[in-house]
Amino acid sequence: MGIFEKFKLGFKKSANKISEGFREIIVKKEIDDKKLDEIEEFLISSDVGVEASAEIKTIISERKIDPNLDPIVEINNILKEFIINLMLPLEKKNFFNRSNLNDIILISGVNGAGKTTTIGKIGKIFKDNDNKVAFAACDTFRAAAIEQLEEWSKRIGVEIIKSSTGSDPASVAYKAAEQAKSKNVNKTLLDTAGRLQNKKNLMEEYKKIANVTKKIISDSPHEVILVLDATSGQNIINQVDEFNKIIPITGIIMTKLDGTAKGGILIAIAQKFKLPIIALGLGEKIDDLQIFDSSKFADAFLGAS
Ligand SMILES: Nc1nc2c(ncn2[C@@H]2O[C@H](COP(=O)(O)OP(=O)(O)OP(=O)(O)O)[C@@H](O)[C@H]2O)c(=O)[nH]1
Ligand SMILES: [Mg+2]
Numbered sequence: 001m002g003i004f005e006k007f008k009l010g011f012k013k014s015a016n017k018i019s020e021g022f023r024e025i026i027v028k029k030e031i032d033d034k035k036l037d038e039i040e041e042f043l044i045s046s047d048v049g050v051e052a053s054a055e056i057k058t059i060i061s062e063r064k065i066d067p068n069l070d071p072i073v074e075i076n077n078i079l080k081e082f083i084i085n086l087m088l089p090l091e092k093k094n095f096f097n098r099s100n101l102n103d104i105i106l107i108s109g110v111n112g113a114g115k116t117t118t119i120g121k122i123g124k125i126f127k128d129n130d131n132k133v134a135f136a137a138c139d140t141f142r143a144a145a146i147e148q149l150e151e152w153s154k155r156i157g158v159e160i161i162k163s164s165t166g167s168d169p170a171s172v173a174y175k176a177a178e179q180a181k182s183k184n185v186n187k188t189l190l191d192t193a194g195r196l197q198n199k200k201n202l203m204e205e206y207k208k209i210a211n212v213t214k215k216i217i218s219d220s221p222h223e224v225i226l227v228l229d230a231t232s233g234q235n236i237i238n239q240v241d242e243f244n245k246i247i248p249i250t251g252i253i254m255t256k257l258d259g260t261a262k263g264g265i266l267i268a269i270a271q272k273f274k275l276p277i278i279a280l281g282l283g284e285k286i287d288d289l290q291i292f293d294s295s296k297f298a299d300a301f302l303g304a305s
Pocket of ligand 1: 115118192284
């Protein structure tokens with residue numbers, strides 16, 4: 001099964017919900033104000049967000065739908081157009097290209113979001129694209145976190161910079177930046193401990209990790225990637241807000257989109273923050289990562305074949 005098929009399969013729950021939802025709302029062909037309100041409410045309940053749902057409702061009401069056409073198909077087309085208009089500018093496929101610099105890439109997010117797994121997945125793509133890659137085990141907090149990252153580094157065949165559990169995570173980041181420079185590593189991925197965005201001391205520690213590499217490479221970190229778990233619902237909005245305040249996010253990766261009905265949350269985030277979307281996680285294995293493509297996302301979300 002190709003990744004696109006997997007993507008669609010992963011999204012099946014969302015897609016079924018969306019197309020069935022419209023079918024239930026639009027039993028007859030005319031779309032009156034009541035139907036428009038129901039469509040809006042349905043989109044909100046699918047996690048698409050209040051603002052985006054209101055905007056979609058306005059677009060549908062302004063677009064005179066030809067009564068000779070199937071209104072469900074027409075609404076799907078409007079939604080697809082909306083998603084692509086919103087998300088095409090947020091694609092960032094060149095993130096994976098070979099870089100000629102010592103890129104420092106900080107990976108952050110709440111506990112269990114999928115940070116370490118995602119580092120394994122993107123590390124492999126970086127390596128396949130002829131980058132010299134290194135991982136830095138800046139999660140010195142959770143027992144076995146270092147071993148988990150080490151496991152991935154062995155699987156892919158990349159170097160790991162580490163210290164012992166309980167040591168200062170910023171010092172590991174510092175050492176990784178030194179090595180990036182001295183060994184000419186193109187992409188250094190910093191794995192950080194999971195932290196809740198409302199825990200002040202942990203966010204202070206995050207700020208320290210984020211800033212320490214500047215002492216070696218002044219314009220680092222070059223990328224600050226927030227990993228979001230699609231199944232965490234509306235709390236995701238707050239996560240983006242808080243992490244973005246500490247150090248500006250340069251890209252989002254959403255994980256666990258396989259088998260969840262919550263794909264709509266990515267639309268809400270795109271609408272609210274307009275941040276680049278790097279990739280989508282669709283499983284636990286190394287190849288279960290889809291480089292973000294707005295058109296493929298729209299098709300998978302809407303259940304188009
Ligand atoms: N289904 C699914 N599971 C995933 C995905 N990404 C990660 N996981 C799983 O989610 C769990 C947590 O993943 P980790 O990579 O350890 O998450 P983390 O953010 O590093 O966790 P902490 O370091 O403890 O904060 C693991 O069981 C992963 O296999 C995904 O895209 N889909
Ligand atoms: Mg981890």
